Amino acid sequence: MVSIDLSNPAVQSYILYSGILGLKLLSVTVLTTRVRMAKKVFANEEDAKKTKGKVKYDDPDVERVRRAHLNDLENIPAFWVLGALYLTTSPAAAWATLLFRVYTVGRVLHTIVYAVKPLPQPARGIAFGIPYLITLYMGVKVVMHYISAL
Structure with missing residues (x-):
């Protein structure tokens, strides 16, 4: 049976960066609200009436922020699951911390270059791709570790 030691620096790093990513998800919700209110x-209908706004489902600025949020919702939970499973393979703490840190920075940059200050490609592709590859790497490491244990 695998045991997760909360004093392990890799586990602490995972918890720290998972917390940052959770706060990041919440902040994109606030960003969406901010864009909706500004525009x-x-x-x-009830929100539009209260603010003397209008109902619109295709505003490009609102939709950009919503797409960034959806992208987070599609990718960050996979990091949480695969990152936690990755910890059960006893990775080197420095390497695991680097992966978690780079993943988190990449996801934050993705939101910035996609929804806050849109930049031309390949900025968003790089900010998406590196964290994606990290998640893929962790998933492959988990599968390989447990296949060899069978």
Whole structure:
């Protein structure tokens, strides 16, 4: 049976960066609200009436932030699952910390270059691709570790 030691620096690093990513997810929700309020564009009639705005489902600025949020919702939970499973393979603490840190920085940069200050490609592709490859790497390491244990 695998045991996770909370005093392990890799585990502490995972917890720290997972917390940062959770806060990041919440902050994109606030960013969406901020853009909606600034443009007075809402998805619900009651919100539009309250703010003297309008109901609109295709505002490009709101949709850009929503797509960035959806991208987070598609990718960060996979990091949480695969990162936790990766810890069960007893990775070197420095390497695991580097992976978790680079993943987190990449996801934050992805939101910045996609939704906050849009930059031309390949900025968003790089900010998406590196964290994606890290998650893929961790998943492969988990599978390889446990295949060899069978």
